[in-house]
Amino acid sequence: MSELIQAVLKSEERSNFRQFASLLRSADKKYLLRNEILQLFNEKSEQFSDSPNLQKLIRYVQEIILENDFFCLIIRPRIAKQEAYRILEDLTVEPMSVQELLDLRDRFVNHYHPQEGDVYEIDFAPFYDYSPVLRDPKNIGKGVEYLNRFLSSQLFQDEKKGQVSLYQFLQLHRYNGLQLLINERIRSTEELSDRVKQALGIVSDRDPNDPYQTFRFELQDLGFEPGWGNTAARVRETLEILDQLIDSPDHQTLDAFISRIPMIFRVALISPHGWFGQEGVLGRPDTGGQVVYILDQVKSLEKQLQEDLELAGLAILGVQPKVIVLTRLIPNSDGTLCNQRLEKIYGTTDAWILRVPFREFNPHLTQNWISRFEIWPYLETFAIDAERELRAEFQGRPDLIIGNYSDGNLVAFLLARRLKVTHCIIAHALEKSKYLFSNLYWQDLEDKYHFSLQFTADLIAMNAANFIISSTYQEIVGTPESVGQYESYKSFTMPDLYHVVDGIELFSPKFNVVPPGVNEAVFFPFTRTEDRLLNDRERLENLLFYDDDPEQIYGKLDNPDKRPLFSMARLDRIKNLTGLAETYGQSESLQERCNLILIAGKLRTDDSTDHEEISEIEKLYEIIDRYQLKGKIRWLGVRLPKIDTGEVYRVIADREGIFVQPALFEAFGLTILEAMVTGLPMFATRFGGPLEIIQNKVNGFYINPTNYEETAEVILEFLDQCDRDPHYWSQISQRGIERVYSTYTWKIHTTRLLSLAKIYGFWNYTSQDHREDMMRYIESLFYLLYRPRAQGLLAEQLQRS
Incomplete structure (x- = not known):
């Protein structure tokens, strides 16, 4: 990339580069991100029309940081690769090391203290010298395929x-x-x-x-x-x-053989955060999507294990798999079963929810649900207690441990280390990507979010895991235009705490893309009328369009027969249902042609204790009043059982409605699959996983949820095409159904997951010595960095209680 910079500076484009530098200096901001840089450049595009190299360079720039006598270009020449350059006032170019860039970011937030000595550096790069790495970014997320080739060549x-x-x-x-x-x-x-x-x-x-x-x-x-x-x-x-x-020997034969070996009989899935159950837990802060994902995964895992063990001929020994979801027991369970130690998972033979209480360091807090941001002080002792409980329930060790979310991934590491078991992690979403500059301003956010603990836990878990499951490729390394969630951990600063020089090897074969599926018993096409229950259909149609119940429904529709514009999600900032309401409110054409139907948690602020949810509730009411949407919008503050959710989608599809998923960022988008497989045309955010689920204008549509006018135009263009072609809605509907069945089923997911567990178990066995030095380094981070901060948070919580 330095060659491209030199091509600009050693040509007639130099003067235009100087003009652009002057433009940067005149901007109000001193730290510009990619969208802001492109917007600034495009506003003056006429000035730079004769500078093709400069235009190309700007497309690669991710960030620009301005200092008094220079500015820094942070360039992403390709996926999973970042470079930084210092541009002096005379346009001299100097490459910057990672350490220099992190120092610069510390200076930007006034937390650079060279007189106090060097800041603590975290660097995992040396520990990956022992393991194979991929070369081509296109192969990231296909780790096991590379690993098999490497193993077979090395081993044999x-x-x-x-x-x-x-x-x-x-x-x-x-x-x-x-x-x-x-x-x-x-x-x-x-x-x-x-x-x-x-x-x-x-x-x-x-x-x-x-x-x-x-x-x-x-x-x-x-x-x-x-x-x-x-x-x-x-x-x-x-x-x-x-x-x-x-x-x-060759890698295909090795894969085929290891995949057949009966190695896995007992699986533990870790989700300690809480409110994990089968009834009355969905819609609780932070839990809904993860609970649905894990329960569906458990049922498919047990079924696949039963099939595999039957094929292996182990039925004659009476071998049966057992699956346990490990979570925390909550004494004050608010009418749910979260205060029961064991709960059988419906539709399974031997799968259970095992709840282990947090130790009573702080009974005022541990008797109740605890936010995912406050849970960190209790996880180490939870892992110790859970080991004993798991051994008792399994009558031995599990064969595979699967961590879920940051807290579960940390506990999975602690358990796997003690039990000497292969383990994988599933992030679901990494907070670092969701909250802009969350690492840079962590000290300002620490009282509320405790990111210092979460990001440290993430670094520990992702490096300790034998393998990592992601739902999409871009979850790992993003797109040419955007940084991936795991990629954001490659290097970053937590000012005054530590610098991450190399936080994760993105080319490691531990990364594997294994998307989840849909529960096909619940979510199936609306055209399968023989599988639908007439009573449920009528009841939910009344709920969506006609019932008058001020306790759980806001809004009576003037014309219930208009095409429904439908969305369902938690009311939080990231899910952006208020953004969809704003889009609808600003578009008279959408209001004329559609009703907006929202299923969104709660109707009243008094019913919520979540600050973000309260803010979104207030905002939604304000939007309804500002745009005078009464009679056009219907807001249901209900928590639906899963089986009702599937029929709700089908009822909307009966009326040739559409589903809009307006999230500011979506790590994957399980609701997208669920709505698509029922037959609803899908309009989903272009930021995150939906880019890999949807093929734009083929089986769904991308929207930019931050651009209300553009979002409305995309929807209206679809409606116009439906008016011109009466079969168009059905064509998009059918293509969406076919997309899900070809790629996103739990059968595909669990077959792949178990195959990966066996291959990585074999790899773990043959290379134990090569991992021990990394594990010792990880333990030092846990005991010297994570644990003291967790103990500090516990002391704060005790003072508050």
Whole structure:
């Protein structure tokens, strides 16, 4: 990128660059972000029309920081790559190191103190020297594919060493003390190869459909225990893959074989934050989407595990999987079951919610729900107590731990470290990306958000995890125009606390994109009338359009037959339902053609304790009054059971309505999938995950929720096309349904997740020594940085109570 800067400065474009620098100096702001830079440049675009290199350079600039005698260009020449340059008054260009850039940001907020010595630096880069890294940014998020190629080449480069590792790995597997796969009759890698060929002779002579138990003892005499398959055909396929892996190993064969091994019987999913249950918890602050995601994932996980274990031939041993969601027990549970230790998950055989209470350091707080921003002091002891409870429920260790959100990911690290278990994390959303400059101004925000703890916990968890599940590619590294959520942790400053020089290796194969699915029993196309219940349909139609209940409904529609413009979300700033109401209020054309229907939590500020929700409630009422929307808008302050949510979407679709998802940022967008699969044309934010779900103008539409006029134009253009072509609504509807079924099902998700867990479990086994130094570094961050701050927060909470 320095070459492009020099191309500008050593040509006739130099004068235009100087003009642009002067333009920057005249701006009110001293710290400009990409959109502001582009807006400033475009306002004077005529002046720079003859400067193609300058135009190209500006497109790559992410930030500009102005100081007295120079300004700093922070450039993102490509995804996952950042460079910084100091431009002096005489237009001399000097590259800046990461440390210099972080110092500059500290100076910008008046927290640079060189006389007090160097600030503490966090740098994970040296610990990734031991592990493979991808080269092409396009392959980020496809880590396991690269890992398999790397493993097979490294592991079997020394054929003898690779075979020994494989042999030892096969010896490990047991279930409740029962040996699986191979027993002591196979004493070496040479014997393993010979016995595989003998076993193939036995099963090849049998009818492919012969059950495993009819030839079990013949294989046992050779040294093979259950786990190879449930029929002669399945056993033969598995043994043939192993035979090929021994004789001529490659990454596809390794993947195929490891994916078949019965390694996972017990899974623990960690979500300690609270209000985790099946009834009466949705709509609580911070919990709704995560609860829905995990419960759907659990049901699919159990089903897939049952299928895998059946195929492995373990039914004869009575092997059944068990799945536990670990959360906290809340004594003051507000009428929910959150004060019960165990709760069976509906629709499962052996899946449970296990609730462990926080220790009573501060009973005034721990008896009740605790905000995700205040939870940090209780997580370490929660992990210690939870280990004992999990061991008791599983009657042993889990085989896989899955962390959820920042708090769950930290607990997953603590548990996995103590239990020596493979673990993965799922961020769902990282707060650092949601709150602009949250790290730079952390001290001003600490009383409310405690970002110093959260961002430290994120760094610990993402580096400790064996693998990371993201819902989209851009969750990791963004787009050419925007920085990804994980990418934002690459380098940043927490002034007066620490500098992150290298916070995460974005090219690590630990990253894998595995999007969630939809619950197909609840969310299905509105055209499947045979699966819909007439009573539910009528009841919810009345709720949406006709019922008069001031306790939970605001607004009576003048003309209920207008096309419904529908949205459903929490009332918080990021979800931006007030922005949608503003869009509707500013567009008389939308008001003439549509009613706005919102399902949005609460109607009254007195019913909420969440400051952000209270602010949004007040704002929504103000917008309704300002634009005189009475008779055109209907606001339902209800919490719907999931099964009703699916039918609500279908009722809107019956009237050829549309769904608008106006979030300022959406990490993924599960509601988008749920609405699309029911048949609703989707209009969703272009900021975040929806960019990867929707194909614009094919099966949905992008909107810029910050531009009300443009959003209205996109919707009106669709409505105009519907008027011109009576089949257009149905075409978009059907394409949305097809998009979900082809890519976003829980079957696809859990099959992939379990395959990843096995591959990374194998990788973890073969490279334990290479991870220990990183884990020791992570522990030092936890005990020397995280724990003292958590204890400090606890002291503050005790003073407040």
